[in-house]
Amino acid sequence: MRIHIDALSLTCIIGLLEHERLTPQRVIVTCTIDYRYTDGEYIDYAIAVALIRKTLEEERFELLETAIEVVAQRFKARFDAIEELYLHLCKPDILPNVRVGLSETFTF
Numbered sequence: 001m002r003i004h005i006d007a008l009s010l011t012c013i014i015g016l017l018e019h020e021r022l023t024p025q026r027v028i029v030t031c032t033i034d035y036r037y038t039d040g041e042y043i044d045y046a047i048a049v050a051l052i053r054k055t056l057e058e059e060r061f062e063l064l065e066t067a068i069e070v071v072a073q074r075f076k077a078r079f080d081a082i083e084e085l086y087l088h089l090c091k092p093d094i095l096p097n098v099r100v101g102l103s104e105t106f107t108f
Contacts, residue, residue: 001034001035001036001037001042001043002032002033002034002035003031003032003033003035003043003045003048004031004032005029005030005032005033005045005048005049005052006030007028007029007030008029008030008031008049008052008053009026009027009028010026010027010029010052010053010056010057011026011027011057012024012025012027012056012057012059012060012061013025013060014027014056014061014062014064014091015062015091015094016062016063020094021060021062025091025093026091026092026093027056027091028089028090028092028099028101029052029056029087029089029090030086030087030088031048031052031085031086031087031088032084032085032086033048033075033079033082033084033086034082034083034084034085035079035081035082035083036081036083037081038081041081043079043081043082047078048075048079051071051074051078052071055070055071055074056071064089064091064101064102065102067089068087068089068102068103068104069104071087072085072087072104072106075106076106076108082108083107083108084106084107084108085105085106085108086103086104086106087103087104087106088101088102088103089102089103
């Protein structure tokens with residue numbers, strides 16, 4: 001089975017620049033979760049969204065790379081059935097007229 005989480009918008013501290021360390025900025029997360037579905041065992045997408053939100057809003061990351069890796073580690077720790085996780089984090093307001101971001105696919 002595959003869960004799609006598209007355009008989850010939240011604010012968090014993420015970045016190296018001084019103003020990014022002080023002022024939360026908007027981040028948009030897109031996520032795809034591939035997992036083994038057997039006999040009614042499933043991944044609740046509301047719990048998956050809450051995991052992303054909690055991780056990014058409560059931590060203070062300097063790099064998108066670190067943020068993505070920590071979110072992936074928390075998914076693997078929380079959901080035994082997960083096989084593959086695609087994460088895309090986007091900072092839509094950091095540069096004018098463009099969205100910048102980072103993505104990675106994790107296979108477990």
